[in-house]
Amino acid sequence: MSGARWLRERRFWRTPPERDVDDELAFHLAMRAELLCEAGLGERDAQDEAQRRFGDISRVRERCIDLSHERNRRMKRLEIVTTALLHARFALRRLRSAPGFAAAVIVMLALGIGAATAVFSVVDGILIRPLPFAEPERLVRLSHSIQISGRSTVDQSDGTILLYERHATQAFEHITGYRMGHANVRSAAADGTPERVAVAAVTGSFFPTLRATPVAGRVISARDDELSASPVIVISRAFWARTFGSDPRALGKLVNVDGVQREVIGVMPDGFAFPGRSDAWVPIAFDAAHANPASFNFEAVGRLRAGATLATARAELERYLPRLLDEFPSNIPREMMAQARLAPVVRPLRDAIVGDVQGMLWILLGAVGLLLIIACANVASLFLVRAEGAERDIAIRVALGAGRGVLAAQYLPEALLLSAAGGVLGTLLAMTGIRALQAAPNALELPRLAEVHVDARVVAFALLVTTVAAVLVSLLPVLRSRKLVPAVVLKSSSRSATAGPERQRARSALVVGQVALALVLVAGSALMARSFARLRDVSPGFEPSGVLSMRIAMPRATYASPASRVALMNRVMDEAGALPGVRSVAVTDWIPLSGDNSDNIFTIEEMPLAPNEVPPDRPLANVSSGFFAAMGIPLQGGRTFERASADKPLAEAVVSRAFAERYWKGQDPLGKRLRPGLDGPWFSVVGVVADVHMTALDKPADEIVYFPLVTPDGAGVNVSSSVGLEVRGSGDPQSLVAPLRAILRRADPALPTYDEQPLSQILSLASARTRFVLVMLGAASVIALLLGAVGLYGVLAYGVMVRRREIGVRMALGATSGDVTRMIARHGVLLAAIGVAAGLGGALATTHVLSGLLYDVSPSDPVTMGASCLVMLVVAGLASWLPARRAAAMDPMESLRRE
């Protein structure tokens, strides 16, 4: 310390380098001139000669001054480094003498920082970081709102996309349409087994709109999406590596996509997978002459011009939408279109991609924020205890004239060292946590999760958190030192008989705060747990155990005729049914809760639509005869379908109980007639089955119409080309995968199977998000509980230590060990009770943020709140009991004799 001050003073008094240099050079010239004079030169000549021999004086002077400054800078740097090292060495030495304290602080900070950093990385990667496109803030997702029964939004039709592309050029630079899908892909080069690949069909303006450029070759251009263009495909880098071994000669090679030979023209860079997780992109040909303006099967993205806003973009689309049926004639009546109130919706692409996870992620960030605060409070509490132990030391320093700055300089390095260790450990924890999250099945359906990683920004966040924590905790002892009166502290030779109440007050306040915050977290996770339990109790309406689900897609190119598709499905079902242990087999074009979606309009014979009324929209599924048996859906009336046959389309339907209740309440639905779409033959209802959650577990059971696999369609028949195979066996469903694959391969080696998974897994994924929030909040609240308990324990244990004399006196005067236990425990439970009361208020005020994530549980559910308080108090009781026991076990003589 004194060395540093001496250096500072010296620098203050030191003459400026200019004067030093001038003096030195003048001395040299004077000495030389003197010498020359002695040798016999005149005074003037001697001075001239001295200067001549010296050389360019002003240049030398300049160089010397420069070098002086440089030297001063070096000295200053050295001084800073030396002082820092000195402080760090002192701090290390002090910490080494208190390893328990150091370890406790580091673990607490690591937990807090680790949790906060992990969740922040996820939030940063998903919500904050811009999308991996050029100027992503100008990209918007275009869709429509609509007012028809069963739907509130629709996307785009080829008609609307063509219309907007044609006219909306004021606000938009580009508009592109695309459709996500899958295709069976076989590479002609690597003649392996066929692969099911996510292939997006995109218009020629797709890549220009996103401003995406390939790493090799070219992207799809406007020429490629013409009807007559030769078929091409752009592939992802992963696809390139997988299929072609990253061979540059892959360009120009042919791959077979659903039976069509396509030429590989380009490779996209890593990280480009829009839309969804696409692995390849093929051109889509919109045929303006045969557009279907009311079939909203496409999605669209636009790039706004500089200066255009969401509002101006929307207004422009709205201006041209009424022209839709003028420019793309269709059989849809205009009045129906008008009644549907189709209206454009423009929202930022990022919001569209991130969707509904936003709220959930902010909630989690809030939760770990609370956790971090609890950890910091705990650390602060430890520092306070330590500062109290060092009271005499500080008092001596203050008495000797140490200012607050010096004290801060003593504690700050200690806090910084501990925080740095905690920060490093926490960052490692966060990295492990994120890796575990990404390895979770289906990545929990979180969008952009693959983009999440711990990078410089996240580390900067952790550092910031750490430093703030360090500065805060290191200031505590310094602030305390203001209250110290050195004379008093030094005079009292030992600790006073009873600890002054104000001593414990700061730590007690910290404990109360910790308990309160922990209760908020516990209440939040308890609500999620209750919600999850409720969701688990929801019967999906089908019996998932023992069923294996698998998908097959028959490309139109090779399975052009419905008969060929029916033949394949029947063959596969027959052979699968003959496998040992298999009880029933079925085919469906809609696997419940799998995300399949083919809502469609329908009409009921006896309820004709009012003129231009928009028809209702409900889940319509095509299923084989064994579907209800294989899925375990009870038949409640009538019968199911017969075996499908291509030459015998069945105009029959089975409805769900909810559907029957809605449309034929109090009547017998059997024999009623309805039809998909607006025209075509009527289908008679032949059966009623129990309700099934087709689209979501947390919504009421869907009103469903089931149709047979082969249905009449005008003159011909209609058969799905992409179906799910459901096989109920007696053992582990996974054991069915290999034999089923073999059956498919025998039937058609070019047909891949995909999405093979037990039906129970599909069901558990349907509640995956609730479970994810539950697990995260649960982990946070368990840690919070532990930290709160440790904090309470620490305060009470320290209290017992400083009150040793007092307790000794009480026991000597006849207090029983029971009295002492009660006294200490009462103190702890009182603190916890105050914290619980405050926390309950906080919980009631904040849990409503969870309401969007809760199912069938009120955010202020009294049972949950009561249980959370009880858990908190029990944990607090345990934490108080240990120090109380120790106090009671003390030998009074021993504790009185000490000190």
Place this chain on the structure above:
Amino acid sequence: MAKLERDHYGTIELLVLKALSWNPSHGFGISRWIETVSGEELNLQEGSLYPALYRLEAEGWIAAEWGVSDNGRRAKFYSLTALGRRMLRAEENRWRNFVATMGRVLEAAKP
């Protein structure tokens, strides 16, 4: 750091270190010593000595202190630090090696 670059292959620095290896001295004294031992051979501008002194001070090889010269004037005296003494030995060896190598090269009789 560029400011600390050395010129003349470090010749002046080596001379300064050598000059200070016996006694502390001021700049003029060092200049006189170089003049005496090398005669007119090196033909140095006296001024070029000073940047070398400041460089060596910045490197920590020599230390400076104001004192009083023999004839009663205020003068800046330089002395060798422990580091400077080590560096002097190293530089001497380096220089001798260099001279010996160059000598061998120039004495070479055959191509």
